[in-house]
Amino acid sequence: MKTVLFSETLEQQIRAAIKDHDLDQLSALLTEEHPADIADILDRLKHDDRMRVFRHLPPEQAAEVLSETDVGATRALVHSLTPDEIRILFHQISIDDVVEILGEDLPRERQELLATLEPDEARAIRAMLAYPPRSAGRLMTEAFIRVQATMTGGEVLRLLQHSGQDAENINDLYVLDEQEHLQGVARLRDVLAAPPERALNDILEHSPVTVAPETDQEEVARLVSQYDLLSLPVVEVDQRMLGIVTVDDVLDVLVQEGTEDVLRLGGVQSGATDETYFGVPIIRAIQRRVGWLLLLFLTGIVTVNVLELFEGVLEQQVALSFFIPLLIGTGGNTGAQTVSTIVRSLALEEVRLRDVWRVVGREITGGLLLGILLGIVGFGLTLLLGNTLAVALVVSLTIVAICTWANVMGAVVPLLVRRLGLDPALVSAPLITTLVDATGLTIYMLIAKLVLGL
């Protein structure tokens, strides 16, 4: 059983072999390993060592490793290779992997590298690179099984005997007409179960789920997972078939999109899809954060103005200022909870735009319940800390109001962003927290003025 522990030992063994210049040992360690495991180790090695290990791999294995390394390692490796070496490597891996490397990892070197490839290959890659990043067109492969409706089961099996090895998925046989239009899909299991002389026409599924090459990878993943597909055909408007997106690419997409969702919720702009923590130069990591941080900082300046506005109230009751961090913090936490719930529900299409009033109703109720509960606790604690009944009342009423308000903001802002045609995942927890800060302070000060008669 291969486990992470085993793979860590492998890393240590490889590091030891490099240190001892024991090349035989290095070869012995690498030959049996899966390319994905070798790639994980290369990601973590210093560049000189990485190159040493990489050059030690047979071309076929090296090519597969290259398509699995993270963006930093891929860039460094390609920069150290000669054009000839790159051509040989790219020739070994499937075209969608080459497109991923050129599109995500090496956008600047793209033209230069394409020039070193064979014209036919370069043309096919250029066509795929013309589709938008993160679209079905970028993920698809042409290595699918093409059949005709008139073929019998026996003919299909003979076809698979010769060309099955190169196809990415042999379960789904795509029936095309002479102009390459998709007419239907036959499942290999149905072909095997039917008599060998039966034509595919009889066991065909005529309207399979398809996508356009421009379809976003998130929608591709949703369809593959909704319909339990092993591959999803990509077709032009006229049903001309371009390729398939296979389920292993969809697994990668789901992991990438999961990373993006978590980072965005934390207020970090996401970068290339195969970046790792240590693989990104620190300056680039800072660049991904500074935009949001600065915007939130500038928005936060409003809180200074709000408090200046109520300077008189704060001077008369200094105790009120002690509760500021607690109150806006509670509002921020409530808002962060709601925004994570809503953003996810929107992504999974559990909540749609037309549900907006149902959502608002639900979040007002939820916020009130949470606020009343925390308000009661807050009332008792404020008194315990030696404050007057009036201050305790102000604090607890503010908690109720802020929780309700934050709950509604956390739901409405993502819905509003979706209404504007943008991705609701742009709404981060820090954004809601910051928005709730200024409004929460205003609510606090107004309640204080009202209750204390200031």
Add this chain to the structure above:
Amino acid sequence: MKTVLFSETLEQQIRAAIKDHDLDQLSALLTEEHPADIADILDRLKHDDRMRVFRHLPPEQAAEVLSETDVGATRALVHSLTPDEIRILFHQISIDDVVEILGEDLPRERQELLATLEPDEARAIRAMLAYPPRSAGRLMTEAFIRVQATMTGGEVLRLLQHSGQDAENINDLYVLDEQEHLQGVARLRDVLAAPPERALNDILEHSPVTVAPETDQEEVARLVSQYDLLSLPVVEVDQRMLGIVTVDDVLDVLVQEGTEDVLRLGGVQSGATDETYFGVPIIRAIQRRVGWLLLLFLTGIVTVNVLELFEGVLEQQVALSFFIPLLIGTGGNTGAQTVSTIVRSLALEEVRLRDVWRVVGREITGGLLLGILLGIVGFGLTLLLGNTLAVALVVSLTIVAICTWANVMGAVVPLLVRRLGLDPALVSAPLITTLVDATGLTIYMLIAKLVLGL
């Protein structure tokens, strides 16, 4: 092409057919649809309408729909069915789907429902339910292809002709000995490419990746995605094969885990894996949030004490209190960014425990850079708002210190939680924000005392 828009229209058509009591139209609408699409619509219908549509489905389709509905709809449907009806439905779907329904959706009714099933079936289901929730044992199916090493390619094809239809994956043929020990895996594409008289023994992969039935579903998903598998064999310690986890279950796992990660980062405890926003009663949704919210509220009380402690400083320089929300807000935002980055990197194993000092070094540098940048902006803005040079200096120095501190906390707390053997995803953005609030205020007040000589 099936799209969401189409599916929404279907929902409207179904609602109209129910309203008009047009049963023929209802049947016509449903027969062609994919069970997953019907399930999505049932999730959103009122219970009476849901039952009406469900009873209108032929048993086979109904069973598949039941395995796709969300937890709320599944519970409601099962409660309205007779034991006989349930037995018929459960008999139609694969055993892993029954286990999922009984384990996740109907834990209370489990025993009662098991009693209605046939003894053999009930025994198999009980065995799977004995494995921990979210483990490989709960996800696996026994519907895999068993072969012997001595079988020829031709014999395998004849086997598939008869039993291929019931298997969940026909690509991977599992070679077992007489005691059901896993000896290797043969790929169908290799079988098809080899001469029909060649024995499997020659084309066998001898040590495939396997998992134990107790393995967590997150690790299962990681392995399937790392090695691009279509199914992963589940074996006992002695290599006796129990079943396979198929890639379509892994897709569901990744979506579920993605939801859980986003909710946890927002400070919401997650519930059953197939819950939807509207499917959860509001009281239960509140229960999932109130624990964290209350804990954070009580932790936040410390900020009140900190400010009381520095009451003298705040009274001498009232202007200092105006900057409190801005400063702790900035600290919270910085910490939220870091925690989302680190939690995700830990989940993807890009960062490991032994990297702790590299991480701390990186986050100190990053925090300093961000802090200096925001500090310069803050210095200018504080002066612009009419404050003294001294106050501007206090504010900007605090920004530098708080950003660095929050950045380190956002990285160290998840690593510490992992060190304690817990899941780092427990560390939410609100938790870091709350922790940074109290310490940030102390830093602010200490810098103020030092610079202003109070």
